[in-house]
Amino acid sequence: MSKVKDKNIDMKYRKAANIINKAGQFPYLVTDTLIEILKHNIKEENLDFIMAFEKNSSQTMEQLKASCGLPEEDILQKVDALAKKGVIFNQPSRTGLMVYRLLPIARQFEYTFMKKLENTQEFSKLATLYAKLDEEVETSVQNNYDFIASSIEKRLPLDRTVPHLINEEGDEIEIIVEKKLEVPTEMVLPVQTVKEIIDKFDDIAVGNCFCRQHKDMLGDPCKTTDIRENCVTLGKSARHTSTQGFARKVTKEEALQILKQSEQDGLVHKAYHLHSDISREEVAICNCCSCCCPNSRNVQTNAVVNATFYLAQINLDLCLGCGTCVEKCHNSAIFLNDDNKAEIIGEFCIGCGVCAYFCPENAISMIEGMRMVRMLPHRKN
DSSP, X not given: OHHHHHHHHHHXXXXXXXXXXXXXXXXXXXXXXXXXXXXXXXXXXXXHHHHTTSSOSEEOHHHHHHHHOOOHHHHHHHXXXXXXXXXXXXXXXXXXXXXXXXXXXXXXXXXXXXXXXXXXXXHHHHXXXXXXXXXXXXXXXXXXXXXXXXXXXXXOOSEEEEOOXXXXXXXXXXXXXXXXXXXXXXXXXXXXXXXXXXXXXXXXXXXXXXXXXXXXXXXXXXXXXXXXXXXXXXXXXXXXXXXXXXXXXXXXXXHHHHHHHHHHTTOEEEEEEGGGXXXXXXXXXXXXXXXXXXXXXXXXXXXXEEEEEEEEEEOTTTOOOOOHHHHHOTTSOEEEOTTSOEEEOGGGOOOXXXXXXHOTTOOEEEEEEEEEEEEOOOOOO
């Protein structure tokens, strides 16, 4: 009887996994690893509630009452428990209507490791499970490489680069307007500095970088920075992360100081938008390194699409071949040529301006122009 019960529970978790997969852009294979992660995030008694999101991943209270058959008091208890695990997002819409949204696996990972965690046996095990899940994703990508390569042009940008436009000495980096931005007339061009983004929001919260904290727990700490608390959420996302204990509320001044420290360590600002639509308001700013961020060229295991409005350009007459830009480049898009001069591989440049920020000769400028940087992981078979 016990084995039958365990099998039935396992089947329910697998069904829940499929429902959760539909809530995100990138579905995960429903493996034993994924099920173990879900068992950590979702207690058995809440599985039936997850089933209520099968047809619609975002619902109002009235819709949930109809889809799960529970009274409001019971729904609120389950929502509270699941929100604290990063499974449910519960914030009101612009009109004040409370909406309950099921979150995908990737968001559950982010919220779990955004919170400052003790390196306990529980979280060490969870970190290992997520690392194993990443390995399974990598294997799947490699096995389906040709299909992924053929479909990358259709993918929306996961993030948008927000460039450094002031160098280390406090001087403005030269901007070259070489071509008209190819922006649809109905699209509002997003702001291009982190200060402008921060100034738009009254609610700002900061939590740990989930990528770096995850690496810490795997015994592979970041080689770029000692900063951990610099994952910035904005507006509705800030209200959610601070309410659920994943992050803490900060002032605009505190947020800008954190972002400045991140710049000084050579981290890349990346803005995230709802539904990957860069014409919509930002929901978060990550500050990414090249050794932990899964969207950087050296670490990526899946296809990556980045939106950017800049491309770095090197003045060879000023370049002394010191190699600073090669060392600092987020995507390994710069190398020293046979003449000991820096050269850029344009297809990998995400226009972050970190190279220009640190260049001691001010030999790097930024060419303005809308671009999509599409990168496939290194092929291994």
